[in-house]
Amino acid sequence: MSKVVVAKEPDFSFLLTNRRLADRSTCQLPLILMKGGHFNWTANAFLTEIGGGPKVYNVKPLAPTVVKKAYSLNIFCAFLEDENLTIREVDDSALYEFVDCLKDRGVTDSTIISHVRLALQYISFVSDRHPEDILATFESDATADYKVHMEEKKFKKGHREITYLTHHCLEGLIHIDAGIEYIRDYELEKWLDAINCTTFHPEVDEFLLSRWQAFTTLLEITGSRITEVHKISRSSIKKAAESLLDPNKAPVIRDIPIMKGKYRGRTREVRVSQDDLQIILWHINLIERTFPNITHDSIFVDSRSGAELKASYLKNYAKKVINGSKYCRDLRHITNHSFRHRFITLTVAKELRKLSAAGSFQNILTVAATACRKITMHASNDTLSRYIHLAIEINSPDSSEQSDDCQESTPVKVRLQQIFKIADRYKSKEMSDKDALDSMLETISELQKLPSLKTRSHS
CATH class of the missing domain: 1.10.443.10 (Intergrase catalytic core)
Structure with a gap:
């Protein structure tokens, strides 16, 4: 499957503007390889673009940020491989499937949004390079039969106006800045x-x-x-x-x-x-x-x-x-x-x-x-x-x-609350005698393991 390979200390002396040796030695370069070790030219061209372009690196964003984005992008690339799709064949339904795939990984809603937004940037990048594919559009009333319909939105953070991409597959998820x-x-x-x-x-x-x-x-x-x-x-x-x-x-x-x-x-x-x-x-x-x-x-x-x-x-x-x-x-x-x-x-x-x-x-x-x-x-x-x-x-x-x-420490308070809840459920007949007793004994056993309770029992 698709994977990220990181060059630990590439010689970028002809690109780097920072003269500090420490910054040069930590300047890592990520590369995305497809199944079988083949070089993913399209994905790596996109990484070059978001890394500052072909003439600058480790300025804005810094190299560690590019490495993080490479791992995020690779999740999308691996998904495409599993679905036997190329980036130029992606459509709206594929993005819905990508969201479902991310949910199966057990990640947070904000992480899902982050991965999908980077995937949308990637799709937009490919669409600009290959307009003949009619891949993606921002226009809600576009006449051509585009495969992906995304939106460009803006929000203010301090004195800056930040632009980001979104898609209707993200509806229902907790907004990253909500x-x-x-x-x-x-x-x-x-x-x-x-x-x-x-x-x-x-x-x-x-x-x-x-x-x-x-x-x-x-x-x-x-x-x-x-x-x-x-x-x-x-x-x-x-x-x-x-x-x-x-x-x-x-x-x-x-x-x-x-x-x-x-x-x-x-x-x-x-x-x-x-x-x-x-x-x-x-x-x-x-x-x-x-x-x-x-x-x-x-x-x-x-x-x-x-x-x-x-x-x-x-x-x-x-x-x-x-x-x-x-x-x-x-x-x-x-x-x-x-x-x-x-x-x-x-x-x-x-x-x-x-x-x-x-x-x-x-x-x-x-x-x-x-x-x-x-x-x-x-x-x-x-x-x-x-x-x-x-x-x-x-x-x-x-x-x-x-x-x-x-x-009281948090573990003690939490288990005391559990005891109160067990008692309430037992009183309301939501639990049988056996279930209530078993739950109570288990919670008390956990309490006895905590050091603060041990100290009091010997004082």
Whole structure:
């Protein structure tokens, strides 16, 4: 099938304008090969076009972006091969089939939209080169019998006007810029349970379970991007744990790196609960007990060798666990970044509630956003405005979301909620005596595995 081959260090000295050696050594060149190793001239011509043209490279976009687009384009090329189609034979129905193919991969709606939009760019590129094929049109009332009918739309991002292509096969999918993917409590329950029913790990031992709990907890309590979570060290968690002996002192995780945005290269800190910190310490203790001779300081390691996991592996790990679980369809719109949205939203909600309790302010929303920005290190309050409506919704009296300052860790809170739900279903006669008892015992068994519960049982 079609595949991407990446030239690691091509000699582009005659093209590159950047004189920095580091940028030259990381300037990779992707190539798409068809089945049997044949060079895909059309696809690679398109990559050259979006990479800046034949006379410039690694300027705008940078080479890593072109490599990402190559892998995305290759998905479409592989689909065409499987359907025995050439790019010049694609029609509207083929694009609908491509969307169905992407859904079967278990990717999010926004990822589907991204892949299809790049495919549309590719089709438009070929159509411009071969107008005799009557391949694609933007005109709704086109008289010729075109195969693909796409639309060109625009939206404003700051002071820029961005143009993109779309197609009616994308109708019904969540728009990539329609809103934030906030992970709800009931979705968090499914996320945490996915490790127990995934084909990616047919057998789950304590190490894998603790790693999943620590991974989820760090995503939620720090609001970090996945590349930033990867950089959090065991030492920083141990340093935060020094305050565990003082019940009146909340632990603080410091030196959390910022890998993107205005404050890139700096660090930040977050205040966390003792129970959440113990979840992470549980996994750290298992690492150091299982691999006493490791020399790195990473929290996330290979369960067999103890080697540090790469950021790219960690980025795709959750997707593989979720896609192999019974919650694949329910959680396909949730990504690692959804936890960052959850963290920011709940932080704004807490600040709003505190300010409301202290008295009404005319600029209460601005004050709450500013308080949150000091924690998340956003560039401005404007970037936090889209979280305000969610925070207000969470603080509404009929909301079941968690916006309080509860000291229980997320895994504990989720399982306590499960117990309450089992009790409610049993009372309403939705569950038999046996099913309710089995579900209750299973949930309690999961609770007993958590370190915060173990600590209390011995205190």
